[in-house]
Amino acid sequence: MEQATIKAGNQSSPSQKRQLLKIYWWTLSFIKPYKGLFVTSLFLGLMIASAQIVIPKFIQMLVDDVLPSNDLLRYREILAVLSGVITIVIIATILKYVTDRKVQEWVAGDMQIGVFQKMRSLGYSFYEKYPVGEIYSLFHTEVEAIQKINRQYLPTIVQYTISFAVTFTFMAMLNWKLSLVFIPGILIYYLIGPYFERKSAEYAKKLADSHAELNKKQYDSISAMMELRAYGQEKWNLDQLLKQDQKTAAINVIFFKLINYRGAFRRVAVYFSGILMFVSGYYLVSKGLLTIGEFIAFTILYYKVMFDLTILITNLTEQRVLLHQTIRLYSFMELAPDVEEIEHPEELSQVRGGIEFRNIRFGYTSSSDVVKNINLSIQPGEKVALVGTSGHGKSSLIKLLARFYDPSEGTVYLDNVNLTQLSLKQLRESIGYVFQETYLYGDTIKENIQFGNENATDEDIIVAAKAASAHEFIIALPEGYDTVIGERGNKLSGGQRQRIAIARMILKNPRIIVLDEATSALDHENEAEVKKALDQLFKGRTTIAVAHRISTIQHFDKIVVVENGEIAEVGTYDSLLERRGAFYQLLMGEKRSAANT
């Protein structure tokens, strides 16, 4: 199956800036619940910036008034006020740090949970469409990028904007004519600066894409370790990883070169205006239009303004780089789930397990149908097997039952209620899926069974394990039910894993059981054990099984043959054999291939 990638949109389009702004607004929206604390932080920032500019003012007074007159009393007064101001700055800085930190950590937590909840809401179809490596990269790289925006860039940008505004105002008030020296510096910067900005943003985007691809490749390489070994393809895989790694490194080098050029150019602009300031300042002092104290104070303020401006521009640019990294995450957050619950869903007082597919048509894309003209009625407690050639739509049909997907046409009913009207929670609790490969956690056997019902007691777990023919092999293990079974249960055999999954399902106690090729990969010995366990599980429940081996479904109430996405035949095992139609052909085919092996 071809997998999609989360689109980052057309980055060269003119709407790019608007999109980045939208994304930035979205990242800030996480602060909303903490706006009280955020405003407190702004206020503290303003206090710090205002207090800091008082210092050059005092130096000016010291040089112009106190030193020439040798007025010691005034000198002490100035020192006392200066100490007071510095104390205020220190206290306000500590308070601001604590406030910012609280907001940042809460926002970071909310963000992580928000992304996780979104992932959940997108459901099964999302996991089928997108590669796990890419989803992993959302958490790994993109969430961290947004967290960095809120943790690092936002507080810095806010603080230095305030500081820049306050200092510049004060400097202009001190001598507005001398403040004009800024203009040539800014003009010089804007001659070439934006070019580097654009270029570095372009490379930031390339870097983000390359990182995502590298993450994906690393994930695939870890997941496919066994296959890579078995096929002797480790070198091929390593070469692929290396190539991607080198590509990322090359982009990184260009990106940092651009950042460096941009920084160097900015420094040229700052120093150019600085020289202009000294020349103009000397002229104004020599003409008696500026005192020496004012000139010193102005120089301090000038470098403070330049310092603030430099930090501001650097942070704004770096933040833009990070915003490019978050485009994919934003696009992901904008994805609409394929299946949604209605606002006031219906709850059945009791699920009996009657199912009906009426006039169903479904395809993964709008251009092609995978199943069509499906009309099938299943009574509560009935056992139905779906058989047919591989790739003809059996699994797709049963995905519609738990609303992993909705049909493009037609309706699926549970106990005569349209599935779209039902509570998703109740629907999914009523259905137990047993797949060929059930996910087992790397925890103990006990916990893996308890996963079916978190309230189950130790006795319930043992009863379920016995019913699933798993108890014997579990107690034979050195640590019995407390045995840790390794990642994905890899310390157990396929049949043992299946029986744990069945025990889990017995604990879950769903009204409907859906089996997808559950026994196709088992050897005969294992199959007999698993079959015994399944018979226990089926008791009193509606069962739909996708079966590869026809010999395993003789005792089913109804057999449905699916061909080219449509129902070709329905009947009991014997009646279908008698018909000598599609089912008979399948059985003959199976017998022939068994004889050949």
Ligand SMILES: Nc1ncnc2c1ncn2[C@@H]1O[C@H](COP(=O)(O)OP(=O)(O)OP(=O)(O)O)[C@@H](O)[C@H]1O
């Ligand atoms: N998530 C998906 N996205 C796109 N196409 C899919 C997806 N899952 C299955 N298909 C396609 O739908 C068709 C039917 O697949 P399905 O798995 O339903 O068949 P099946 O009869 O259950 O096959 P098998 O017996 O081999 O499991 C196939 O062509 C398959 O490639």
